[in-house]
Amino acid sequence: MNWERYLDALSRVPHELAIHIIMVLISLAVAIAVSLPIGVILTRPRFRKLGALVMNILNIFQAFPGMAIIALTMPVLGLGLKPAIGALVVQALLPIARNTIAGLYGVDPNIKEAAQGMGMSEKKVLFEVELPLAMPVILAGIRTSAVYVVSVGTLAAYIDGGGLGNLIITGLNMLWAEFIIVGAGFGALLAIFFDRGLSYVEYKLTPPGFSIIK
Amino acid sequence: MIELHNVTKIYAGQTVPAVNNLTLKIEEGETCVFVGPSGCGKSTILRMINRMIEQTSGTILINNKDIRETDPDRLRMGIGYVIQQIGLLPHRTIAENISIVPRLYGWDKERIRKRVDELLELVGLDPDETRSKFPAQLSGGQMQRVGVARAMAADPPIMLMDEPFGAVDPIVRGHLQDEFLKLQREMKKTICFVTHDINEAIKMGDKIAIFEKGQLVQHGTPQEILANPKNEFVRTFIGYDRVVKMLTLFQVRSITKGNYSIIRENELANIRQKMDDEGAAVGILMNESTRPCGLITRDDLEKAGDVSPEKIKEIACSKKDAFIDGDLLLNDALSLMLEWDSDYLGVVDGTQLIGVVSLGDIRECVRRKEGE
Structure with missing residues (x-):
């Protein structure tokens, strides 16, 4: 064990951590922006038939190992942070889309029927009834994706995406266990942080009437 | 006044009509009870009146106006709708639930607040105690009351009620029926009421329409139907205690x-x-x-x-x-x-x-x- 190497590794943490967080946040934001509407559209009666097809495509993306996706984006998008984010988005889509669909389907049809029967427009039913009621399930999907993206994000360093993966790769190349421990350790801490943080958001956004039921 | 002229509904992928060539008139201020065994099409008729389901053929008129000429959302805002499962929004308070339609109409806050309290009292709930609760905190009977209050919020002239008291125990159901009858005597709304319970039909209805397999079998006042069941089906549906049931019509x-x-x-x-x-x-x-x-x-x-x-x-x-x-x-x-x-x-x-x-x-x- 070499304490100086620890300090060296730790001194690089703020920078790499910042990049890692930015990478995760952007990928998550993009993934939510794509998946949520996909989930909503696929649960509308007119597009229901498309559902199986789209979900299968997303399933295939999900089945790809993270490393393979990262590697495959390189020839298309080149090196750097952007292709890394692209790869992470692809990985983050499925859990969010799947949970959005599950959440929306899980809304009691009687509640929708009553809302519609009172004269609420389709849009109003979606935004005032369906999405709020599906929110806990959707957020659980976002949480799954977040944790996933944090861990796959460490692979971004292979295509020069930066982040905590840089520390791990340096450690692997130089056989410096200290760098690996610091990089992996902070990666794990970040994942836990996202998981806890989002579960707090989930708790906060759960409709008040629900917490009573539970 | 609601009129159905030769209304037929055939669901997609089916050959047997769910409602077959139905012609029926429900007068202003009248409670018409649709009654029949499950699958007789009674709920389908109800849901066609507020366009939750579109008829395959025929016309439905409300106050002499074809309902297809009105935007469905607008139409539904003007018709109270109560379903058996109530469908209260679990993430909204009782007050918010009741004020859904008034908010759609854009009433101001003060008017809505007053109306909510008025309605809660009307259906026998204490406004101070109930208004800020969530549906999950109420009993089944209380939820049904809120469901009725919500449907009456903007004082619609027409109410559609699909087994509105079906999900509560018989004692509470009896209370709710009595209270609703009392309300209706003052409100004089035009009501379509669906039930599979002939006793409820006799109790609630000014008129009863009995259905079998999408076909209107008999339409008349409870007394007419009990005194002269049109055929074997109606006779069986009423039961052997037909005459005793008739006794329930008189004080x-x-x-x-x-x-x-x-x-x-x-x-x-x-x-x-x-x-x-x-x-x-x-x-x-x-x-x-x-x-x-x-x-x-x-x-x-x-x-x-x-x-x-x-x-x-x-x-x-x-x-x-x-x-x-x-x-x-x-x-x-x-x-x-x-x-x-x-x-x-x-x-x-x-x-x-x-x-x-x-x-x-x-x-x-x-x-x-x-x-x-």
Whole structure:
């Protein structure tokens, strides 16, 4: 064990951590922006038939190992942070889309029927009834994706995406266990942080009437 | 006024119509109950009236206007809708749930707040206690009340109710029915009410429409249907106690007669004489405070033979509970007669005696109504 190497590794943490967080946040934001509407559209009666097809495509993306996706984006998008984010988005889509669909389907049809029967427009039913009621399930999907993206994000360093993966790769190349421990350790801490943080958001956004039921 | 003209609904992928060539008119201020076994199409009809389902052919008119000319959301805002599962929004408070339609109409906050409190009181809930609760905190009966209040929020002239009291236990259901009948007597809304329970139909309906397999079998007042079931299906659907059900349509008060004698304690000795003089079939024993405390019929007297006044009093007092409130129904009277093994019951209004009713009177009433 070499304490100086620890300090060296730790001194690089703020920078790499910042990049890692930015990478995760952007990928998550993009993934939510794509998946949520996909989930909503696929649960509308007119597009229901498309559902199986789209979900299968997303399933295939999900089945790809993270490393393979990262590697495959390189020839298309080149090196750097952007292709890394692209790869992470692809990985983050499925859990969010799947949970959005599950959440929306899980809304009691009687509640929708009553809302519609009172004269609420389709849009109003979606935004005032369906999405709020599906929110806990959707957020659980976002949480799954977040944790996933944090861990796959460490692979971004292979295509020069930066982040905590840089520390791990340096450690692997130089056989410096200290760098690996610091990089992996902070990666794990970040994942836990996202998981806890989002579960707090989930708790906060759960409709008040629900917490009573539970 | 709601009119259905040759309305047919065939669901996609089916050949048998769910509703077949239905023509029906529901008058202004009338409660029409759609009744029939599951799958007879009664809910489908209801849902076609607010365009939750589009008819395959035929026209539906509300106040002489084809409902297809109105935007569905607009149409539905003007029609109260209550379903069995209630469908309260679990993430909204009771006040918010009730104010959904007023908010769609864009009422201001103060007006909505007032209306919510007014409605909660109307359906028998304490506004202060209920308004900020969530649906999950209420009992089934309370939720049904909120469901009805929500449907009435913007005072729609028409209400569609799909088994609105179906999800609560029979006792609560009875209360809700009574309260709703009382409300309706004042509101005079045009109501389509779906149920599979013939007793509920008889109780709630001004008119009853009986359906079988998408076909209207019989349409008429409860009395018409009970007196003249059109065919075997209706007869079976009503059940063997058809005539007893008919008795539920009339209050005891309506056939009460005055052929009784009031007997004071000191008149017990010459009770026969007094009843003969007054041509009475039954003697009512009164105590000092002029409360009826016993009842004795001619039959009882004959059976007893020549006995002491004390014995007569004993016989009379053994039927001290054979009195019935004038507001109760003839089936209640019949049941009480069987219970007391008595052809006669005293009829009271509170503690005030207003007459007597006999088994013969009930028979006579049935005979007359069957003939109508």
